[in-house]
Amino acid sequence: MQTSNSPFLHIDHVHKTFGETEVLSDIDIGLEEGGFLVLVGPSGCGKSTLLNMIAGFETPTQGDIRLGDRTLTGLHPSQRDIAMVFQSYALYPNMNVADNIGFGMETRGVKKNVRQKKINEVAEMLQIQPLLKRKPSQLSGGQRQRVAMGRALVRDPRLFLFDEPLSNLDARLRVDMRIEIKNMHDTLGTSIVYVTHDQIEAMTLATKIAVLNQGQVLQVGTPEEIYNTPANEFVADFMGSPSMNKAPVALDTDGSAVTIQLADQRLKLHNPSDALHSLAARQESVVLGIRAEDITTTLGQESLDENELPLTVQFVEPTGSDNFISAGDKALSFVSRAKNNVRPSVGDAARLKLDMNRLHFFSPSDGKRVG
Amino acid sequence: MSNASTHSSGFNISRLFLYIVLIIFAVYYLLPLYVMLVNSVKPLEEIRGGDMLALPDAFTLTPWAQAWSQAQIGVQATGLKPYFMNSLAMVIPAVLISTLLGALNGYVLTKWRFRGDGIVFGLLLLSCFIPFQIVLIPMARMLGIFGLAGSTSGLVLVHVVYGLGFTTLFFRNYYAAFPSELVRAAQIDGAGFLRIFLRILLPSSGPIIVVTVIWQFTNVWNDFLFGASFADVDSLPMTVALNNLVSSSTGVKEYNVHFAGAILAALPTLVVYVVSGRYFVRGLMAGAVKG
Known part of the structure; x- marks a missing residue:
């Protein structure tokens, strides 16, 4: 029985080992x-x-996966009430589009006229009716992607699985299909598990993100939580582009306020965490992290404000809408994001203002967030 | 071509050289076939008269008719016809069964991996390298036990067993490049072991089926040793009958009949090559490029 507090999809303390190597260790994720x-x-x-x-x-070595009130472990893929979109689309090369979409119904013994009707419904929804008689080899990448989605949709499952579905498309099409998948999710409301290595896809699509590395879940949370309060250095690095700036800093305290030393400037922290207070009391070092968009770069160093660092421009990376400005030296350097009208030259003097409310601190020993 | 640019005229000289070389080799390889064809339509006196390469003065199809249905082979003057039929009755089931089993083996060895599958495949491969002579006596004993000694079914069994290593190798390599995601997609769609094989893999196996069929057909059809060892008078294959025809020690050597008989014996493999030869190379490549 499904109790009110157990999630719809529950990956319950799953372990997986292949021979001696543990590829997944104690994965515990729930999805509403x-x-x-x-x-x-x-x-x-x-x-x-x-x-x-x-x-x-694959079968978990340990642990259980539940969907709704059923445990999935031991069930054949066809009995799990799931549909999957594969990275290579996995369209049956010898069948035309209609047969590809209808193959699942065919094996389940659905009558031909019912099959035809459902195929047409899905084709209409995805706007692929003109393609129904074509073979997969006669389709473009984007069209194949649509057919693969059609094959999943026609099943009307309780859970969709997507395995890097956009990685074989060109950049433009990828953005279009991303929006389409998002719209599909909004319209149908069916639960989705989606695998990607692209952090932008993760941020734009997810209601919940699980960041994995080396077989372990590093953080589970909403895209905002993951982005704004990364649980450790790896998550901070992996999510967001460009990667978060990081610098080792020494903590100090005058009893009430916690301060850090950066580029000969002493910065006073806003609302430091208890952990930072106690680390500061012992004058320990931590790793400071700050995202490019939380640094404001201004040219010139005539008058330095509080919380401003005097640094030299190292290079500028224009992306069209924004310029990413890297400033500093070998020991300390920050990438900041500026409007495209801020366009310094290499060697220019600049001052970088850090948003003191958007600082992240990580323990130098295990990389965990400390404030 | 008269107003061809400098680029294409340089191209033509190298082309010309290429064609000359190719034609020389083609003639070299076609000469035996020419000799056989020309002499199979001459009366015997004309062959005795001398020039093997000359075209026939008096064209005749009698040697062909003799080779097919009148020549003395064994006890009766039946020609090669009954042996041709024996060969067909052996080749067709042997090729079909070994190809189908090879496809099934390849499918299991790539898409339904099991513990020790590598060893099973290795052993199957090993069978490709066992010289025929080694298995003659054990095989004769096995056929005796099965009650298939001296029968066409016995020969079919021998050729299926011997062909399995190669057919498995062909299909395994082809299916290794076949995306496993397709099998997974079909599993989610509810298809089982056989349905995935029959509906997804087999319809996409055209090129490798052609390769396997050609390979098996030529090997089984051209086999002499197994035919000579295991067949009885009424199940002798074409190759053995041809040998009996040509090497019979009594009477006049009818070279024209021998030539006609030899062409008849080679004809089926020739037809198979001509009809599906271009798929042969394509099929061999298909597994290699992606593997």
């Missing part, structure tokens, strides 16, 4: 009904193995 869970991490982190276990292609 209608949620969009994105598993994100670098290649080899175990995210695809986890998805394969939900689909039923």
Whole structure:
């Protein structure tokens, strides 16, 4: 029985070992009904193995996966009430689009006229009716992607699984399809588990993100939580582009206020955490993190404000809408994001103002967030 | 071509050289076939008269008719016809069964991996390297036990067993490049072991089926040793009958009949090559490029 506090999809303390190597260790993630869970991490982190276990292609060595009030462990993939979109789309090359979409119904013995009707409904929804008689080899990448989604949609499952579905598309199409997947989720309201290594896909699509690395869940949370309060240095690095700036700093305290030393400037922290207070009392070092958009770069160093660092411009990376300005020296350097009309030259003197409310601190020993 | 640019005229000289070389080799390889064809339509006296390369003065199809249905092979003057039929009755089931089993083996060894599958495949591969002579006596004993000694079914069994290593190798390599995601997608769609094989893999296996069929057909059709060892008078294959025809020690050597018989014996493999030869190379490549 499903109790009120157990989630719709529950990956319950799952372990997976292949021989001696542990590829997933104690994964525990819950997803509410209608949620969009994105598993994100670098290649080899175990995210695809986890998805394969939900689909039923792999069996957990330990732990259980439940969907609704059923445990999935031991069920054949076809009995899990799931549908999956694969990275390579996995369209049956010998069948035309209509047969590809209808193959699942065919194996379940659905009558031909019912099948036809459902195929047409899905084709209309995805605007692929003109393609129904074509073979997969006659379709473009984007069209194949649509057909793969059609094959998943026609099943009307309780859970969709997406395995890096956009990684084979060009950049433009990827953005379009991303929006379409988002719209599909909003319209249907069916729960989705989505695997990607692209942090932008994760941020834009998810209602819940799980960041994985080396077989472990580093953080589970909403995109905002993951971005604004990363649980450790890895998550801070992995999510966001460019990567978060980091610098080792020494903490100090005058009894009430906690301060850090940066580029000969002494900065006073706003609302430091208890952990930072106690670390500061022992004058320990921590790793400071700050995102590019939380630094304001102004040219010239005539008058320095409080919380401003005098640094030299190292290089400028124009992206069109924004310029990413890297300033500092070998020992200390920050990338900041500026409007495209701020365009310093290499070697220019600049002052960088850090948003003191948006600072992150990590323990230098284990990388965990301390404030 | 008269107003061709400098680029294409340089191109033409190297082309010309290429064609000359190719034609020389083509002639070299076609010469035996020419000799056989030309002499199979000459009366015997003309062959005895001398020039093997000359075109026939008096064209005749009698040697062909003799080779097919009148020549003395064994006890009766039946020609090669009954042996041709024996060969067909052996080749067709042997090729079909070994190809189908090879496809199934390849499917299991790539898409339904099991503990020790590598060893099973290794052992199957090993069978490709066992010289025929080694298995003659054990095989004769096995056929005796099965009650298949001296029968066409016995020969079919021998060729299926011997062909399995190669057909498995062909299909395994082809299916290794076949995306496993397709099998997974079909599993989610509710298809089982056989349905995935019959509906997804087999319809996409055209090129490798052609390769395997050609390979098996030529090997089984051209086999002499197994036919000579295991067949009875009424199940002798074409190759053995041809040998009996050509090497019979009594009477006049009818070279024209021998030539016609040899062409008849080679014809089926020739037809198979001509009809599906271009798929052969394509199929061999298909597994190699992606593997």
